[in-house]
Amino acid sequence: MGTQETAHPPCELEQLLSPWGKAKSNDFSNYHPILYHMADVAHVAHLLYQSILTPSVRRIIAAELGLTESQTGRFISLLAGEHDIGKVSSFQFRSPIVKEILANTELNIVHPDYQPHGVITEYVLSRIDEPCITGWNCGKRLKRALARLTAGHHGRFPKDTQLSLGRNADGGEPWAKIRKNLLFQLTRMFEEAPPIEIKVSDLTEAGLVPIIAGLITVADWIASSEAFFPYEPLQPIHEYPAISRARAEKAVSSVGWKQTIDKVTTHERTAASFEELFGFSPNEMQKTVADIVEVSDCPKLIIIEAAMGEGKTEAALYVVERLLAQGFAQGMYLALPTLATSNAMFDRVRDYLGKKAAQNSVRFNLQLVHSGKLLSDSFEELRMATIDESDEGNVVAEEWFVGQKRSLLAPFGVGTIDQALLGTLQVKHWFVRLFGLAGKVVIVDEVHAYDVYTNELLKNLLSWLRRIGCTVLLLSATLPHEKRGQLLQAWGAVQYSEYCAYPRVTVVQQDRSLTKTFSPPAKKQPVKMTFHKTNPTALAVMIDKELPVTGRAAVICNTVNRAIQVYRTLKRCLEPAEWVVELFHARTLACWRQQTEESVMKHYGKNSSRDGKRILVATQVIEQSIDLDFDWMATDLAPVDLILQRMGRLWRHYRSERPIPFPHLCILADEDADGIVQLPNHRANIYEPYILYRTYLAIRWLEHIDYAADIDRLVQLVYSGEMTPPDQRWDLLMETHRQNMIDRRNELLAQAETVLLPDPKQGARAILRPGNTAEHNDIELIDDDDPKVHRTVRAATRIGDPSILLICVGELEDGTALAPFSACVPDLSQVKELMRFSVSVSSKKIFQAAIDLEPPDEWRSVPMLRHARLVRFERGVAQIGKTSVRLSKQEGLQWNAPDQEVVVDADI
Structure with a gap:
């Protein structure tokens, strides 16, 4: 001693x-x-x-x-x-x-x-x-x-x-x-x-x-x-x-910290009006939210449940405006489910802050917070803006905050929910992540999109955010009553109304909640509902019949391989009929994906031209937070809340002319001879079968869906309502899958328990006392991209197969060159160029084969590349272990097993 x-x-x-x-x-x-x-x-x-x-x-x-x-x-x-x-x-x-x-x-x-x-x-x-x-x-x-x-x-x-x-x-x-x-x-x-x-x-x-x-x-x-x-x-x-x-x-x-805070506190005491910020008058939902934030008691939890396209993001940003003006917040973090949705939202927040910066002569520090930020042109523009030393009327990305563990410290940030959730896990510097969020307004979009495991982490995060002085906004089209109650309890509400009319805004101040309903906007056109077999050839015939002259159509598939199969068939069948057929998924090179995103926004976005016939075959990448507008849509069977989310991309904006009289949603599903829906095999089925069966029964005989009347009703029916199976076979099938779901959920909850920090309701000593957390049980979680880190010690914010980053060099089938590679340590510009030719793959087959490869020695000192694997293509083909992989700009990355035509995986 x-x-x-x-x-x-x-x-x-x-x-x-x-x-x-x-x-x-x-x-x-x-x-x-x-x-x-x-x-x-x-x-x-x-x-x-x-x-x-x-x-x-x-x-x-x-x-x-x-x-x-x-x-x-x-x-x-x-x-x-x-x-x-x-x-x-x-x-x-x-x-x-x-x-x-x-x-x-x-x-x-x-x-x-x-x-x-x-x-x-x-x-x-x-x-x-x-x-x-x-x-x-x-x-x-x-x-x-x-x-x-x-x-x-x-x-x-x-x-x-x-x-x-x-x-x-x-x-x-x-x-x-x-x-x-x-x-x-x-x-x-x-x-x-x-x-x-x-x-x-x-x-x-x-x-x-x-x-x-x-x-x-x-x-x-x-x-x-x-x-x-x-x-x-x-x-x-x-x-x-x-x-x-x-x-x-x-x-x-x-470092760009104090000057931003000083400017905000001196200039933002008078908040801009909603009209000044966004250029239009608030709707009833936005007025309801604005009334809530006039009550200055903070921190508070606000849950906004309203139909897709109703302006929930603008309502949340107005809360940020008000709380900054009142001195109850020192910044904002807007968390989204994916990199793609984060990139799209980053541009919107940049524009919002840009208006404020110009009006108040403020220099705002805005960071994009996810692993692929250096590939974003918008983010790069803000980094370059720091070269201008002027503090007046500018939005920049200060260089000191670009580092992985520093990004959440920036006053303003947009990124993935995962970056915030890591603050609830026993990883190194977990408390720095939470410190970065302290005193901010934290907005979590698409709350319905998270599974049982991630939702458990989100509940723990909510409990922490209240205790570090945050006001939190949760945005969703609608939430099951049970999930909504869990989130309210996690925040600390002891009294709340379980049932309230839709659409609604729920606010928790102190320990009590209050739910307000509001009148939905002018009634939208009901969405026509039909069902069709999954066969792509028959689907092509129907699409050409539905939109013979002009229009914008989408087919949303649940996996990449399914999307590629549908794309091939539609391209073969519809291009002779003057259709432009496009494919959009995540299993492609980063540079190609960025080009596709830009093309998608150009041809299917709010301000897109509508001449000609175009169809987009996509995965869930277009499901959330991307402002697209289709006339007609088909979708694989998915949980009801996700179907409704996809439906929100139909007739999203007013147009004086449409090629069809009603928005049309077609559900792609096959039935057996007894009328029971057939689900994909377990490797391709990424959703809970029990919820899919309940979804099918809830919507199978609907002829249309009304936004105001049906969205909340259907979600509550599928997730918590009484439902009588049509016959004994259905009953046995659903009971079997119900029990399987319960068992899986219990396993996921147990997994979450092993990695989470203790609930902060237990007090500071529970956090600091050894023996009470994963770390103190000698399981030190590792927040690292190293694919060799075992899953039992990986700081996972989501459950799924591990992924591995591939850097593709060589050439495509037509001789087009891929990433340039040289035997030297790359500088930043070379790193960015290599990352443009990267693709993340979560297939077990490819992961197991690629993990045995070693990164080039020259990459080991480069954080973004040290765990990447180099794959060399000749004429668009490469060998990873015993698996042959193919790469093309049209379809992305694919592979065949030696003894079968297509390997189905759950990459999206």
Whole structure:
């Protein structure tokens, strides 16, 4: 055990500045003293506390600690500065120079025990009982919790089992004296004031864990930059605080953080009207939401359930506008199901912020938050905009926030839900992700789209978001009553109405919910419903009959292979009749997919020209958050809520002329001789069979669907309503699949339980106490794209087959060149070019074959490429293991098994 730290002998300049805190890699002759680095972190933390935390979040911290806000800011700064005191230990002997210097002194440690310095930080801070040294004082129980918070700044909190340190780790009494001197000098660097007395006995509010630990970690990241805090000749200790403060001010401003927040808080006190923001008057739903946010009680949960195309996104952005103006939010994160929907929404949010920036002369920092952001032209434009140093009327993507773990820290972000959900899993730096969301408005779109496993993570996320000062908006066409109730309970609502007329807006303030209904917009045309066999040839005949002259049609398939089969047949049958047939799915090269997205928006979007006949065969990539408008649609059988979501792309916008009198939705499904719908084989069936059977029975005999009357009714009927099977065979079939679904759901819930953080309702100690989470059960989840990481320790936000990234080089069948490859470490422009020729594949066959390949050595130091596999094509064909794969611009990536024609998988 180490020595109890009790006194502080006179400090000497040489002794205090000798321990190193930061050094150049493999060059310990040029270093930044630990005292200087601790001061740097303390000053950055103080600026972050003042600048980026909303008043409501600062009040949360102050109330929990029983301090004034001024005292809280000083305490957080000191605690942050003390984060690296554990480096004053055996850690110093990592430097060969230090090891040689100390070899014959009382500070020598003959056999250093190199414990993580965060462990020693907790060990030291939890045992010091002299507030004049640390600048603060509290009871032992709370002191241990606070020490653990600052000790976790490298991504994981220490475990109790690591805290049994011997002299070979902490250095014993000689090193204890130096540590006390350093802490005392750090305290003196701030204004003279009595030690802060924290009288609460323990840390109870779990939300403080990510807020405090995240702030300290981010402050350390900024203060560790040599560009902002250079390694220079030593200055006298009394001169360094002013130097450090000035550098901290410049650093926080330079990364593009403080200037944005300052501008928002000074310019946004008067919110723009709805008409000023969007150029049109709000409908009844948007007015209802606007009335809700006039009540300033925050944080709050708002669930908007309204038909597709009713402007839920605009309503949510208006909430952002109001809360920014009221000072209840410091930014926004808009979370969507997929990369494609994120890219589409990014453009909309950029335009929204662009109007605000121009009106108020504000520089907004907007990030695209997903793994493929560097391939987005829109995002690249914002990155290039940072070259313009003007702060006036601009939307940019500040470079410091582009890194994977930093993107959520940006004031404004659009990305996938997965990036936020990782904050609920026991991954390294989970608390930084939650800190990045603290005090923001978080909008989750397409809430109905998530399965049981992901929904369980979402519930945990909601519970956390409330405790870190977020207002949350959940957007959906409609939700099953059971799912809606689960989300309300996760937030903390103890009273809520289970049933309420549709469409509706539900708001939770404090612990009570209120649901308001509103009049739907002018009645839309009912959608004509028909059923047709899945045979693509017969489908082609019907389509040409339905739209003989002009029109826009869509066929939505549940898997890529099914889409390719339908595309081939429709192309063969309809092109002679002057149809343009297009294919859109995700299993294609990134550059081709981007071109297809642009073509789809051009020919099927809101402002598209409507001449000629065009048909789009697609997978679920067009199901959500992409503003497309079709005259006629066919879809494979899917769960009822997804069918309705797809239906929302029919007659989405008003047009004076349509080629048919009614929007037409055709369900593609085959029946056996007894009238029972036939589902695909289990490998191609990506949806729950029990829900598909119930969906089929709910809609089979409908002749039309009315938006206002049927959307909610059908969803509730399929997911929770009473349904009598037509006969005994149906009854037996459905009961078998019902039980199978229950078993699978229980398995998924059990899987989620093993990876989730504890529910924050259990309090801070449950989060910090070893033995209560996956991490503390010695299962350290890995947030990494390495396909070799076993699924039991992978930080999965969704359940499904693992995927692997392929970079395609060589040539296509017609000789067209693919990605350029050279045997050298690629620079950023070369990385982007390689990624343009990438495709992610989740087929078990391809995954198992490709995982045995090794990435080129030149890629191992490049984050975006280090886990990718290089596949070389000759005339459009490549060999991965024993499987031959084909690549074409028209159809994407395909493969055949040696003994069969088509391998069906669930890639979408």
